[in-house]
Amino acid sequence: MKRFDSINVIPLIDVMLVLLAIVLTTASFIVKDHLDITLPDTEHTQSYTPPEKDPLSISIDKNNRIFVAENAISFAELEQKLTQLDKSQALTLQVDREAKFGEFVKVVDLLKGQELNNLTILTESK
Incomplete structure (x- = not known):
């Protein structure tokens, strides 16, 4: 019988590299899903604390496209x-x-026409 003096780690390294590639690919899709909106700066603003009930997010990007909850x-x-x-x-x-x-x-x-008055306009504080 042949004696085993060492462990072959090359298959383990291959599996780890594949897993790393999957994680990095998935992470880049998660980051790209976020809208790229630069909010205007304001000096006299209050800090925003979200209400207990999740608010509906409406966004307008620099290309004037409208998004609801990032869709x-x-x-x-x-x-x-x-x-x-x-x-x-x-x-x-x-x-x-x-x-x-x-x-x-x-x-x-x-x-305003729909009488939806519980509105918060988000800005960046200087």
Whole structure:
């Protein structure tokens, strides 16, 4: 019989490299899923503490695309979604500093038309 004096670790290293590649690939997809919105700076702002009930997040990116909970949506779909909400639903609005002011006004006007007044507009503190 042949005697085993050492352990071959090369298969273990191969498996570890494959697992590392899977973890790094998955992590990069998680990071890319986040919206890239640069909030405008303000001097006189209050710190935001989220309410107990999760707020519905509405975002407008620098290309004037509207997102609800990080899912792209058209203005008509947003209007339809807002009609289904309870009037006391907490909302947060994030608008990129490079977005057109008109898009911001359209979304706020839509919220006011639906009487959704529990709105927080997020900004960065200087």
